[in-house]
Amino acid sequence: MSVVIWVILGIVVILLLWLFGTYNGLVRARITVKNAWSQIDVQLKRRWDLIPNLVETVKGYKNFERETLEAVTKARTAAQGTANAGVGERSKAEGELSAALGRLMVVVERYPELKANQNFLALQEELTGTENRISFSRQAYNDSVLQYNNKTQQFPSNVVAGMFNFKKEQEFLQATESEAEKKAPKVSF
Amino acid sequence: MWEQIRSNRLRSILLVAVMGAFLIALGWLLGYSIAANGIAGVVIALAVYGLLNLVAYFQGDSILLSVAGARKIKREDHPRLYNVVEEMKIASGLEKMPDVYIIDDPALNAFATGRDINHASVAITSGLLQKLNRDELQGVIAHEIGHVKNRDVLLMAMCSVLLGTIVIISYYGSRIMMFGGTSGGSRRSSRSGGGGGGAAIVMVVALLLMILAPIFAQLIYLAISRRREYLADASSALYTRYPEGLASALEKLASSSVPVKNANQATAPMYIVNPFKSRGLKMNELTSTHPPIQERIRILRTMAGNVSPAAYDQAFRQVKGAKSGIISPQAAPLVGAVGIRAASADTTPLEPSEEKITRAREVSDLMYKLDDYRVIDCNCGTRLKIPPALRGKTIRCPHCGRSYQA
Numbered sequence A: 001m002s003v004v005i006w007v008i009l010g011i012v013v014i015l016l017l018w019l020f021g022t023y024n025g026l027v028r029a030r031i032t033v034k035n036a037w038s039q040i041d042v043q044l045k046r047r048w049d050l051i052p053n054l055v056e057t058v059k060g061y062k063n064f065e066r067e068t069l070e071a072v073t074k075a076r077t078a079a080q081g082t083a084n085a086g087v088g089e090r091s092k093a094e095g096e097l098s099a100a101l102g103r104l105m106v107v108v109e110r111y112p113e114l115k116a117n118q119n120f121l122a123l124q125e126e127l128t129g130t131e132n133r134i135s136f137s138r139q140a141y142n143d144s145v146l147q148y149n150n151k152t153q154q155f156p157s158n159v160v161a162g163m164f165n166f167k168k169e170q171e172f173l174q175a176t177e178s179e180a181e182k183k184a185p186k187v188s189f
Numbered sequence B: 001m002w003e004q005i006r007s008n009r010l011r012s013i014l015l016v017a018v019m020g021a022f023l024i025a026l027g028w029l030l031g032y033s034i035a036a037n038g039i040a041g042v043v044i045a046l047a048v049y050g051l052l053n054l055v056a057y058f059q060g061d062s063i064l065l066s067v068a069g070a071r072k073i074k075r076e077d078h079p080r081l082y083n084v085v086e087e088m089k090i091a092s093g094l095e096k097m098p099d100v101y102i103i104d105d106p107a108l109n110a111f112a113t114g115r116d117i118n119h120a121s122v123a124i125t126s127g128l129l130q131k132l133n134r135d136e137l138q139g140v141i142a143h144e145i146g147h148v149k150n151r152d153v154l155l156m157a158m159c160s161v162l163l164g165t166i167v168i169i170s171y172y173g174s175r176i177m178m179f180g181g182t183s184g185g186s187r188r189s190s191r192s193g194g195g196g197g198g199a200a201i202v203m204v205v206a207l208l209l210m211i212l213a214p215i216f217a218q219l220i221y222l223a224i225s226r227r228r229e230y231l232a233d234a235s236s237a238l239y240t241r242y243p244e245g246l247a248s249a250l251e252k253l254a255s256s257s258v259p260v261k262n263a264n265q266a267t268a269p270m271y272i273v274n275p276f277k278s279r280g281l282k283m284n285e286l287t288s289t290h291p292p293i294q295e296r297i298r299i300l301r302t303m304a305g306n307v308s309p310a311a312y313d314q315a316f317r318q319v320k321g322a323k324s325g326i327i328s329p330q331a332a333p334l335v336g337a338v339g340i341r342a343a344s345a346d347t348t349p350l351e352p353s354e355e356k357i358t359r360a361r362e363v364s365d366l367m368y369k370l371d372d373y374r375v376i377d378c379n380c381g382t383r384l385k386i387p388p389a390l391r392g393k394t395i396r397c398p399h400c401g402r403s404y405q406a
Helices: A002-059 A066-081 A087-108 A118-153 A157-163 A176-186 B003-035 B038-067 B079-092 B126-131 B134-149 B152-192 B196-240 B243-255 B293-302 B309-320 B352-370
Strands: B070-072 B099-103 B110-113 B121-125 B374-377 B383-386 B394-396 B403-405
Touching: A002 A066, A002 A087, A002 A118, A002 A157, A066 A087, A087 A118, A118 A157, A118 B079, B003 B038, B003 B152, B003 B196, B038 B110, B038 B121, B038 B152, B079 B099, B079 B134, B079 B196, B099 B126, B099 B352, B110 B134, B121 B126, B121 B134, B126 B352, B134 B152, B134 B196, B134 B243, B152 B196, B196 B243, B196 B293, B196 B309, B243 B293, B293 B309
Parallel strands: B099 B121
Antiparallel strands: B070 B099, B110 B121, B374 B383, B394 B403
């Protein structure tokens, strides 16, 4: 008789341990998603901070196309304005900023003396790095969402997710901005 | 990050457990045949292992880095390298930026170290930094970050300490048995009169194990190491979304035959490719820390269009002609297709020679700076690089003869 009780007790303990483990795993996955989201924020802000420097370096060159520079400055202000707006509106504004920067980099090709400038070369590496950071942080966010969704939907962890009301799906970052952004890295520096 | 990597870790841990069993068996047999006390032998073996492990855990990375002659750099020293490391830190979801080191060595190699994901370092030789374009550099750094993220550094450190302990105990054990323990044992058995048969068998088994354990432990160690290399390649493809970058970097690594100056057997599995390569000589697959480079390149190039771990696994099976993959099958289908990205700009061969020269100059300037050289730009266009020993003396430009106060 006592053997049966011990066996049942053992099963209960194992079940509880599994429950704790799975719950903690879900919480960890949710935190990862949150962190990945704020990482995108950090990288977008980084790009805003970089732009005044870039504009300052380029502006000094005589005959540099004004409208290209103005477009970048305007797009930056617009993007900053949507900092607290929804995802859709934000990604649209940031996408436009990416496109404006991409155009600037194309125009720069026509100014050989600018391309030879040490400051500008350093700034160009910074810009490439920043664009890459943004797309990699978006990629890391999508990866973390994928993992979180797997956890909340697959058996048996979905049982625990249902019990503690882990939301089933977190929205993927829409690809609207990436269309515009994809063009930026293709510019030949 | 991915489930299959975790279940793969289980397999690696199983192999480590087998190595641990070797150590315990060795300790028991030695203790029994030398002092007729198996438990004491086990305790001593584990104590030696624990001690070495503590040293490896807390000092391992700094020992490794200083043995390799690595020097830490800041963002200003080489922005491109630093940016690439940071990009891969973001892509992999690491929380803390790894320290970036550079090794002054024309050999082409790189390694990662650090006991956990918050104490990680990435090191690269100046030769490699010079040879790779941005995409290739990204592939290599992603491979190293993959080692950090998959906890390979800690696993391999534990394994190499385990292997080292087995070797040390076998070495000293065999000497004690031959010159001290054996005579004591025979005296004891002659005194008790008969009954020495059992002890003799134990002794023979102990001797056998002392010869075989280091060999088997080494083979297990190498098997674990090769497995982790494939996994890090899969991580690199996933993080960069561009397997071609690593593939073409590996191609450059394969074509170089310069061995790494400051590598030794213990640090070999940390490098991206085997630091003791000998070209033209086909390394036996069982006795190498790394899978054959050509095979790694083929696997990476086979996974066209999809960079998920499952795609890597499929490419692995296709290239190796193997039934079982490197990533556990029950977990592999969970991850959907992950698209590939386009090559970044500087990969296109615009002005390849000019670019190579710029890269080489960047790296050599960095090495001069790290060696505390000062630079004076002469009016005739020559750059004078002044070594620290000549500081405060008057320098004459070799081209135009102007004098400068260094």
